[in-house]
């Protein structure tokens with residue numbers, strides 16, 4: 124059975140996923156996209172969120188965080204499947220999860236720019252005592268973040284590695300919605316947003332974005348570090364995040380799936 128797929132948002136991540144689908148992923152046909160910015164000629168119709176949700180079995184979200192609830196509502200109210208890369212939206216808008224529950228919809232969150240979530244999920248069934256994530260990016264990667272604006276942080280004036288934020292994943296998502304999807308995803312896989320500790324560092328010497336996690340329980344301690352070069356199409360993003368959606372699509376249909 125072929126699944127009809129739609130992509131919402133054709134920025135750095137959405138266009139990489141579109142290219143992968145056009146090259147061919149068994150079991151899926153790209154039938155429509157939704158994008159408001161001019162993107163030249165597109166291989167499938169560019170439609171609004173309602174039509175996208177009507178036409179597709181599976182919709183892949185690749186949007187700015189503020190737009191995500193608008194799409195999620197149309198998809199989940201129709202009981203469709205949503206691949207959600209902007210996982211911080213699930214923390215900021217708990218109604219999204221309720222829409223899935225009430226309408227028999229489904230939300231799949233890919234690993235994005237993070238690693239080791241498979242082990243974190245497994246450990247969560249045994250019990251996690253502590254979960255931490257430390258994210259480091261060049262200062263300009265935090266441009267426009269609400270926390271930076273509210274605290275009048277001069278990003279251009281940062282000359283050495285500086286901790287911008289320490290707190291839980293919920294407050295991190297509110298302060299840095301476009302930067303801390305990794306923290307949101309870790310919290311969803313592990314012990315939830317209130318208990319997941321987050322540090323955000325700005326480092327002028329950093330060439331890309333790195334994320335270190337430490338998750339421990341009685342039976343295992345998981346430590347992992349991912350260093351991602353910034354995506355040339357969007358320096359706040361990473362190419363690994365786009366390919367994690369491609370990997371998710373494979374995982375959902377492959378005869379042998381390694382997670």
Ligand SMILES: NC(=O)c1ccc[n+]([C@@H]2O[C@H](COP(=O)([O-])OP(=O)(O)OC[C@H]3O[C@@H](n4cnc5c(N)ncnc54)[C@H](O)[C@@H]3O)[C@@H](O)[C@H]2O)c1
Pocket residue numbers: 131132133134135136137157158159160185186187188190208209210233234235236237300301302304305308356357359360361364
């Ligand atoms: N989970 C992760 O680890 C992870 C990693 C990187 C990025 N992200 C998140 O993924 C999302 C996409 O990232 P990106 O780098 O592709 O962003 P991007 O800014 O490059 O692309 C977003 C696209 O959405 C389009 N758009 C905006 N409003 C729209 C609307 N109303 N309808 C249709 N299209 C609209 C924009 O024109 C743009 O092309 C972001 O929210 C980002 O924070 C998650």
